[in-house]
Amino acid sequence: PNLATTFLDLPLNNPLMNASGVWCSVGSQLEALQESEAGAMVTKSCTLQPRDGNPEPRYRVLNGDKPWGSINSMGLPNEGFAYYLRYTERHDYESKPLFISISGLTLDDNLAMIDSLKDAVTPAILEINLSCPNVPGKAQLGYDFDAMDTLLAEVTSGYGQRALGVKLPPYFDIAHFDEAAAILNRYPSVAFVTCINSIGNALAIDIDSESVIIKPKDGFGGLGGDYVLPTALANVNAFYRRCPEKAIIGCGGVKSGQEAFMHILAGATLVQMGTALYEEGPSIFGRVKAELSEIMEKKGYSSLSQFHGKLKTL
């Protein structure tokens, strides 16, 4: 079977990539992704200035020896926009496409980063993070529809209508799928939608210590891993159905070829891995590629297009 695909007219060897925030904050990690079998890669969401982020412990797997996922309240630690802009200038675009994720603390910061990016004329693809759940005092833009609309109006014009994408939080109500998609569809230059970010503000408890397990925000943090797969698939399919002109990138609960296949069936063109990559490292891309290929072989599919978005209903 052939795992090759295209995204915004760029050829990819396969549809697998990292989720922003995982294995992509510093040069050594970015180089490891560059050398890995990932079909594409994305940088850690950055702010205009470098940030230390929240106090540790701020990432944990849940619970015990067979973890079902992760909880994190990193707090947007990153090397600052200039660092990642420099990486976009030294990335090997022949080997795989690069996405750059930005998550400005203010609209002005987002516009400043976008202005620099536009002037840099880089092949890197912009993914704007509207869904960081872990910066104390900062509500997620993805849950404030008016603010999201305003930001997209400013950002798409600031970026000169160049193709870009948004990283959305999970939604849990059909009316919210409808409202979010209606906003996105008003911006043709929003060429892709990445669903989902972690399920925000979950709480993990350790019964031996009778305590929460991460330090920031009294233990509240974003949930990832197996726990979020059904919600991730729902958001991928909901936006796939509502935004026929846009590509969907699936993220959430992918740890093997099985979940990658489900995301593609639900409408994802590319598939991101977060928790599983954090735990296994970049060798995971070779493993999941082989597993996806084996599933396609068994089903008689020779290309992704034969089942992409072809989820059946009853």
Ligand SMILES: O=C(O)c1[nH]c(=O)[nH]c(=O)c1Cl
């Ligand atoms: O705490 C974080 O850095 C973080 N953690 C997440 O789970 N999603 C995000 O978008 C971000 Cl920005």
